[in-house]
Amino acid sequence: MNDFNNLTRRELLKISGLSIAGITFLAACGAQSGVVESPNVASAGTVPPTTALGQVVISDTVLLRTAASLEYNAIDTYTQVLEGGLLTGDYASLKDAVKRFRDDHISHAAAINALVVGYGGKAHECANTRVSSLYVDPALKLITADGNADAARDVVTLAHALENLAAQTYQGVVALLAEPKLRGSAMRVGQDEARHAVVLAQVLNPGYLAIGPSTDEATGKAKVASVPSTIRSAAGASVGVPPSSIIFKSPNIAVTPYMCASGTNAKRQDHFTAPR
């Protein structure tokens, strides 16, 4: 039991009075007794000076450069799939489709970079390293691991995920772009990615019944759908795959400089990365 429950009204008032007196005393020891104020947390020894992070403006150009980086993620992934001979068996017939998709992404990257340059920025010509290290590389490692009998199907699943990611990212970036014309440009590319996703969804889960959302009765998990959902709300609505896959979730996403990992052409880039 708490002893405070047994305090009388008089004792309680005494304690309150002592507390106020103590606080007043401590305050007097601070500002009025010549103690130098320090921004540092109290610690033993000398605290080295800190350098504040630079102010970063998340401009339309930064958003577009990030979109370009995602295009290169797709280009690089499709290139690895083709050059690595990962489409085998029945899925080998998808090679032409994958080449087509890669060409589309090359075209998208060129278009987005032209906008970047037009808006005074530097073209971004390499993949987003954070997306590569967090998503693409681990996925490809799992797919190509020895003993994976479903490697080709897994490649298609990865491609489907990347296309959805790109489509949702372009849709998400619309809410962040200040310039209306750029929003239209983003969705001209974004709707192309959505079309890619539909074709891949139909490969993974074909048929009329797979067009809308459905659930695997055995696992209780959502199956791949060509048109995953309709619409969620009026203002600020998002349609499609769950918003967790949107790269541009909010304007608070960290903007980090990083090096393009493309050998001698490595250069500093400013772009968004996925939330940490």
Added chain:
Amino acid sequence: MKQFSALVVGYPNYRGLTSRLLSPQKKETRVTTKISAAAPTAPPKMPTTADKQLLDFALSAELSVHDLYLKAIDSGMLSADEKLMMQMFSEHHKAYAQSLNGLLGKEASNTRNEALFSTYAGQLTSAQAMSRVLQSVENTMVATHTDILSSLQGLDGATLVASIITVEARHAAVFGTLPNLSLSSALSSAASSLAPNAAPAATTTETTVAP
């Protein structure tokens, strides 16, 4: 490959989905840009007066497309599966119209675009024609909404229209994966926008990404 065999049984005569893809063709994307020196200002959240006119046009177009799907569904020419799919798509268009209505409030006209409806209604003459025509309608809606999006100032309207574009592009692509249409039509669209001339933009920036 058990999974892939499902691919060919999912649709009747669905064999050869992937082989019907066109050989890789490089799509040229043209971009023209003219930049103004003015610093951008934060966009408004709510639709401007000019936005409302465009959003109301989008609303009327959505109502027309919804009615086109109803006409196809009621035709008696569709298989049960086709009917289910079109019912889902028609519901989507209804949801978009309702969402636009919610954004516009009392300023929503809530009447369908008769010109759009009558242009396509007469072409719904067979199941195959319906797939082809409704794909074309979806592509037209994508082009129209994208055009409108390029002019909208308010973010609420812009995000809503962007979400509609994504799903309508998916609708169009789904038609392209059906057995009776070319798969290349799933990936490309040459549809033109029906959007009325948008209000002049506040800046002189002009950007086009033409696939």
